[in-house]
Amino acid sequence: MNGVINSNVGNNERGLLPYPIILAANKGEPEAMKVVVLHYGSYMTSLSMRKIRDDQGNTYW
Template sequence: MRKNDTQMKKSELLPFHIIKAASEGDVEAINTVLKHYEGYIASLSTRIMFDEFGQVHYCVDETLRRRLETKLITKILAFKPVPYETGKVGNRQ
């Protein structure tokens, strides 16, 4: 089964320069990372609610969503990327 363009766009990885800039505190890069993961965060923070008639409703728990976003920002700022050295594979030279 082949993915369409929308599904492929969702599964794309963030470019390294954005991750590096976000880890250095660039606000726009942090917002880009948050935007990239907003769907996943929303799905993690979705809760099942029942109304007085027993009907099921799915709602995003805003408190949990904000806590997940805050945790992501904290981990972004604590992340220290390791420089990539070209030409070396394992112990080979």
């Protein structure tokens, strides 16, 4: 797994992780899971947010 985690992820034009890292993360490899969370963390955060309104009509995320 060492060679896969250290692969050059930043050069991928589409922003996708290499398939071996996804497979390793799916199998529970801690280092690969960390790479996935670091790579997609901001995207997951944006998906987990929703708008709410208080009693005065103010909108919050």
